[in-house]
Amino acid sequence: MPSLPVEMHVAPPKTWGKITGTVLGVTADGGTAPIAGATVQIDTWATSYTLTTDTHGGYALWLDVRNNPLTVIVAKDGFQPTVATVKIKKKSTVTENFTLKRK
DSSP states (O other), rough: OOOOOOOOOOOOTTTTEEEEEEEEEEEEOEEEOTTTOOOEEOOOSSOEEEOOOTTSSEEEEEGGGGGGEEEEEETTBBOOEEEEEOOOOOTTTTEOOOOEOOO
């Protein structure tokens, strides 16, 4: 049976926005490197979402803007947790990057 390449494009609802970013950690020599497996907790007035960063330190989540403002908490063993307040925007992407300091 032949295989066919298939693509699916789904538009998010008009009141949704995306939060995305990268989590870096300060290295022993003072530089930075992506942190895979960091916990990114996104708290809204109604609920919480817990994400884990990918191998490049990336995370992303689509949410309805009625969840604003978002409290974003980033943590990884060996690093100091960091907190930020973020507002997502309708039909757009907000990037919030984090750099964690070593404990």
